[in-house]
Amino acid sequence: MKDSPLLVVGLGNPGPKYVGTRHNIGFEVVEELASRNFAQFSVHKKSNTEIAQLPGMILAKPRSFMNLSGTPIRALCDFFKIAPANIIVVHDELELDFAQVKLRQGGGDHGHNGLKSTSQSLGTKDYWKLSVGIGRPPGRMDPASFVLKPFSKQELADVPIMAADAADLVEKHPRN
Numbered sequence: 224m225k226d227s228p229l230l231v232v233g234l235g236n237p238g239p240k241y242v243g244t245r246h247n248i249g250f251e252v253v254e255e256l257a258s259r260n261f262a263q264f265s266v267h268k269k270s271n272t273e274i275a276q277l278p279g280m281i282l283a284k285p286r287s288f289m290n291l292s293g294t295p296i297r298a299l300c301d302f303f304k305i306a307p308a309n310i311i312v313v314h315d316e317l318e319l320d321f322a323q324v325k326l327r328q329g330g331g332d333h334g335h336n337g338l339k340s341t342s343q344s345l346g347t348k349d350y351w352k353l354s355v356g357i358g359r360p361p362g363r364m365d366p367a368s369f370v371l372k373p374f375s376k377q378e379l380a381d382v383p384i385m386a387a388d389a390a391d392l393v394e395k396h397p398r399n
Contacts, residue, residue, distance in 0.1 A: 232271025249313040255386040270298035310350040318354025
């Protein structure tokens with residue numbers, strides 16, 4: 224499986240209700256990568272995922288809800304014969320300051336249900352995680368509510384920069 228493509232999965236929730244929310248920053252990153260490569264997404268029915276295929280890389284946006292991301296990711300891995308070490312899962316991260324990005328291999332899920340689902344479905348935590356910082360909720364706001372809120376007008380101006388910074392890390396990944 225060493226010759227398998229790199230699978231880059233952006234986590235998010237499907238549907239117009241969630242467009243522009245903090246939880247969907249993973250989708251923004253894979254869309255940035257697709258636009259850089261003039262690639263279009265199409266539905267991969269076997270995994271219920273939207274994918275764009277690039278040379279040596281598959282970009283994916285699961286059409287399931289965040290907490291169920293593992294099932295379509297596992298289906299893509301089985302279909303394309305991709306080992307966990309060749310997966311990058313892009314997700315929102317409360318524990319990073321807004322606009323910070325960090326790529327790490329393995330490690331915990333930091334309470335992120337999309338990562339939890341992915342680790343359970345793959346049977347391992349040994350895949351790459353690309354964390355995109357969304358900051359902590361203000362005051363006593365519930366984190367679950369915070370991640371489903373749209374970015375503020377001020378933050379919205381930085382979202383394309385965050386997505387570009389995260390996409391740069393994917394392009395610099397050792398597998399590329």
